[in-house]
Amino acid sequence: MTLPAQSRADECPDDLDRVVDLLAGRRLAVLTGAGLSTDSGIPDYRGPDSPPRTPMTYQQFVGDAAFRRHYWARNHVGWSHVRRAEPNAGHRALVALEARGVVVGVITQNVDLLHEDAGSRHVIDLHGRYDRVICLSCATVISRAALAERLDALNPGFTESIGDVGDVEIAPDADAVIEATAHFVVAPCERCGGLLKPEIVYFGENVPRERVARAFALVDAADALVVAGSSLTVMSGLRFVRHAAKAGQPVVIINRGPTRGDALATAKLDAGTSETLRALDARLRSPRPDQAAAAAPELSPGSEEVA
Structure with a gap:
């Protein structure tokens, strides 16, 4: 069933009733996208009201020093904004649903x-984490906070010259739109002098196979898949919808606007993610004890050493 477009979950109780009936008693895997973080002040890439964006590709980053300098200048401003963002009601609803099994x-x-800040225990960061930086030569991983100190020292007054971060357009990957970046100094790896890159999967890169395998295992451990706040434009997320649908699992998509997976959805709610997840938290009962006992195996990402 495809549910008619609505602006808020609490304005379409009949449609929400149908979704609750569909998901009741089932264990859920949840795939989230940028639309879930908009209520935390982080704009998405492809929402109905989002401006056009041209993300930097991996090939541009590694192959062009000017692109790389521009990226790090923008990221240096934008990352501090993302660092201050706080979980919203949608993140907290998922924590509560996880706690009940x-x-x-x-x-x-x-x-x-x-998700981690809100308290979710089993999270797979499919596209990486904004708080880590990796050297492309020696694979040393450092914290983004440590790099921020180095970039501040190399570029005194740069952030202040841009103005208040609230006046700069911020993107979900801790990027920010800044025009004048030619004078920005990029920091090399302190260990080997190699190129540093955020530990984030860029356009043109592949998600690590081990991470994809864990994500498929999570979907297989559930009885249904819920997509919240993703347009599913890129294959890295759409493949899990296809996988669940092929396995005969119900797929529920919650997103403002159309998604690439709508044709595979058992149900679609055109609604905000935070209010819809909060409503599901209030209405979905816990699985039976025998179902809860068969919950997903330990799926927390492995931790790399951070220098």
Whole structure:
């Protein structure tokens, strides 16, 4: 069933009733996208009201020093904004559903770590994390906070010259729109002098196979898949919808505007994610004890050493 477009979950109780009936008693895997973080002040890439964006590709980043300098200048301003963002009601609803055994885990396309900040235990950061930086030569991983100190020292007064971060357009990957970046100094790896890159999957890069395998395992451990706040434009998320649909699992999509997975959805709510997840938290009962006992295996991402 495809549910008619509505602006808010609480304005379409009949449609929400049908989704609750569909998901009741099932263990849920949840795939989240940028639309979930908009209520935390982080704009999405492809929402109905989002401006056109041209994300930097991996090939541009590694192959062009000017592109790389521009990226780091923008990121240096934008990352501090993402760092200050806080989880919203949608993130907290997923935590509550996980605590009751309804949600077995979250696969997120976001890099903002708001699921972890809210308290979700089983999270797969599909596209990486904004708080880490990796050297492309020696694979040393450092914290983004440590790099921020180095960039501040190399570029005194740069952030202040841009003005208040609230006046700069911020993107979900901690990017920000800044025109004058030619004078920005980029920091090399302190260990080997190599190129540093945010530990984020860029356009033109592949999600690591091990991470994809864990995400498929999470979907297989559930009885249904819920997509919240993703347009499913990129294959990295759409493949899980296809996988669940092929396996005969119900797929529920909650998103403002159309998605690439709508034709595969058992149900679609054109609604805000935070209010809809909050409503589901209030109405979905916990799985039976025998179902809860068969919940997903340990799916937390492995931790890399951070220098």
